[in-house]
Amino acid sequence: MPSVKPHLFRSSILRERISISPVLLTVLAIAFVFSVDNSTFWYIASDVFSGHLLSLVGYMGAVFCLTLGAFSLFAFPWTVKPFLISMLILAAMTSYYVDTLGIIVDRDMIQNVMVTTVAESKHLITLGYVTHVVVFGVFPSLFVMWVRIPPQRRVKAALTPILTCVLSLSLATGLLMADLKSYSSILRERKDFMSSYQPGAPLVGAIRYAKMMSRSANLVLTSTGLDARAGSAYDAPQKPMLTIVVAGETARAQNFSLNGYDVDTNPELSKLPIINFSNTHSCGTATAVSLPCMFSKFSRDSYTFEKGTSTENVLDVLGHAGLHVEWWDNNTGDKTIAARFDTRTLTNLKNPEFCATGECIDGIFLEPLKEYIASVNKDTVLVLHQIGSHGPTYYQRYPAEFERFKPACRTAEFKKCTPMEITNAYDNTIAYTDQMIARTINMLAANEGLATSLIYVSDHGESLGERGLYLHGAPYFMAPETQTHVPMILWMSDAFQSRFSIDESCVAKQKDKALSHDNLFHSLLGLLDIHTAERNPNLDIFTPCKTNIQVAKI
Structure with a gap:
């Protein structure tokens, strides 16, 4: 049996890497996070939409499309991998605490994390947490790094993510409008529902935290009780x-x-x-x-x-x-x-x-x-x-x-x-x-x-x-x-x-x-x-x- 030289084997593996377009890679990453890192989200959804399968499918489809619309803005050949890797790691990190401890990662929780000490936070870095992040964050990130982004013309590479964003948001709007009254009622009554969605909830929380800190950066201290x-x-x-x-x-x-x-x-x-x-x-x-x-x-x-x-x-x-x-x-x-x-x-x-x-x-x-x-x-x-x-x-x-x-x-x-x-x-x-x-x-x-x-x-x-x-x-x-x-x-x-x-x-x-x-x-x-x-x-x-x-x- 003829031997295969190591360097030829490695070259063969590199040549056989799967080619995936930035938008398709984004869709696959969202599908992975949607199905793997959202146990609590799906559990609440099953309760909220109990007996209403079509409403469940429509709403979940809208959430998926909204996520794709937002993520597609980063689906350019030069940004897609770093962005998706960061989202995969983030979703793995937050989903562990959401699914095992019932924690909601909102603005106040992010504020609490930002002001905590190393001594306090180290107790939350357990073997179970590390294993979860490695399996559901690091491994899929390695896959994202490994796949090949095929060459694209500059115009196509620039326009495809924008068109994907527009189409995704349009489709999400259509799905939500199909039963807007019911969906609006659910969002009003079950605020814990979307608060459990990963990585959407922590991303919104981080944005709100950044805005809060920006607003308070140059505040002047106001005296209280000078007449005391x-x-x-x-x-x-x-x-x-x-x-x-x-x-x-x-x-x-x-x-x-x-x-x-x-x-x-x-x-x-x-x-x-x-x-x-x-x-x-x-x-x-x-x-x-x-x-x-x-x-x-x-x-x-x-x-x-x-x-x-x-x-x-x-x-x-x-x-x-x-x-x-x-x-x-x-x-x-x-x-x-x-x-x-x-x-x-x-x-x-x-x-x-x-x-x-x-x-x-x-x-x-x-x-x-x-x-x-x-x-x-x-x-x-x-x-x-x-x-x-x-x-x-x-x-x-x-x-x-x-x-x-x-x-x-x-x-x-x-x-x-x-x-x-x-x-x-x-x-x-x-x-x-x-x-x-x-x-x-x-x-x-x-x-x-x-x-x-x-x-x-x-x-x-x-x-x-x-x-x-x-x-x-x-x-x-x-x-x-x-x-x-x-x-x-x-x-x-x-x-x-x-x-x-x-x-x-x-x-x-x-x-x-x-x-x-x-x-x-x-x-x-x-x-x-x-x-x-x-x-x-x-x-x-x-x-x-x-x-x-x-x-x-x-």
Whole structure:
């Protein structure tokens, strides 16, 4: 048998490469993504169009043609391969999280990704994710690289993509017009439908994010509460005041035994004279939105990234009134909330007890906090930003010896854990937060030289597999209560209640009242007797509970 020389064999393979025109290659790539990277999209479609096969075919045909119309604008011989490879990789990356965790990759999710840290994001890069991207992104991209784009005349190469775009959009319009009333109704009622389409949804989200950042690039900071002044609680010589605001992370109210959860996740706080506000809801479902929103003067309905970035927040108002303000962080930063104040970052410290994994658990606050409380000699507001219950590696948010609820999920790949194991790991984080908050309160209570108080409120909640959703960041219109119902707790020392003339029993009567992050800005000002036209007494939960001093009304 005659031997074949290696270089002749390789030349033969190269000569036998399949020749595919740019437009046809685009059609094939879209068909691949459409059928392989859109399991959630097809699942929702089967529910939406149940019993209406022709409507399903017509709508899916329209979506395919719309995608082809958009992608064909890149179907020139010199651009088609780089563009399709980027789309294949993108669709593979996003479809994994959409199909396995129920995440929607919209503008807010992209914003959350852009401001996250390497330490936080690395937990999402699992073996399952890498395998998925290689199989459904890298391998088809290699095929795109391998195929041959046949030579075309310049006029044909330039006009064919444009004609394809026009024809595709025309066909899509015709298909949608055939049953426009039904399709319009579906898009209004089932916003989760197109939000699950890959790579359409993340591309639209990226465009919206870029526009948002462009609009906010040159914004000028607007002052808030320049008229702020300290009320009568500050007139006579008093014990210095220290209020600690704990910004919790990913804690959902449903898993607080203080709220009736049948697992004892709050054994320490239940022993303390706290007020637990059981009906509080968040401004957003992800830190990048919720954290700046909760400290801003804007309501959830009126808050935007541009407003939050360009407007001073409640910490600034407290500063204008003469209070000392600090921010300590064990998360992904203050999101510019504390840009005008002293900040302290406690993440990634070389502490073998609390930072053994490269990230620090919230016990890292305790020792410096003990020293800080002893040193306070002026009226101070200190914000502690926790890592709290941030997933998916819940088991890394508490010490190993603190694993009370077993068996607990000890991996970032939830498909390897049972629902009970995932919940147990999450409940351990809540129990650890319970201990951290209780220990902080006990340190405050032990210092008789200060008038002290503590407010704890989480930035958003978490999904643990309910309705196929995990983690957080769902668009607010479709977010379940587990992602928006958050815990909020208040503790006040006797000295604090006396100095600020607060009737604790009156405040406690509001424990089941419907509250939200909208109340924090105004209630913090009311709690600390800060007079300003920016405070809305209707949103200040302390308005009816002042016994001697009167907080100015607008």
